[in-house]
Amino acid sequence: MKIKALHHVCIQTDCYENSKKFYVEILGFEIIKETPRFHDRDYNTWLKLGDFMIELQTSKSGTIFSKWSSMNLGPVHLSFLVDNVEEAYENIKSVGYRKFKIKNGKEIYKVENGSLFKIKAPEGTEVEIRDKADI
Known part of the structure; x- marks a missing residue:
């Protein structure tokens, strides 16, 4: 297997409008596709900056996210x-x-x-x- 490129990072949010505004208005991403009611989520949205994309999504209905911490395993x-x-x-x-x-x-x-x-x-x-x- 040969990986060609990083395609996207998925970011889950419990404050969708504020997060979307941050990535678009502060960091300069553009909205490629915004899908309401996506697989039991309020939103699933694709944002793009150059060749890099973020998949921004809300929680599935009835799910509560854990708060982010720099002490979590995985990406920091x-x-x-x-x-x-x-x-x-x-x-x-x-x-x-x-x-x-x-x-x-x-x-x-x-x-x-x-x-x-x-x-x-x-x-x-x-x-x-x-x-x-x-x-």
Whole structure:
């Protein structure tokens, strides 16, 4: 088997409208397909940014999600690359979004080969914005 590419990440939310607004208005995704009443869910929505997609979905009827924690097993955060971290940070702040993660008293911090900041999406997903692809 040879994997060709990462197709999508599925994110479940208990605050659908806020999460959809975050990914579309804050991060710049576009809605490709929004399906109400999908397999016993209120919504299943496909969002796209470049070649990357998010499948955003609500819980199945009667199901209550556990809250997200960075202490869970599996994926811890999503990371997006930008040209200028400070500019991206100011753009997000300018629309009133303030759920930034603070590390050592700072919202933007230096890492090897660049800078980054992290924000929490309405459903709890941690989103990293960084300016260097080097690892």
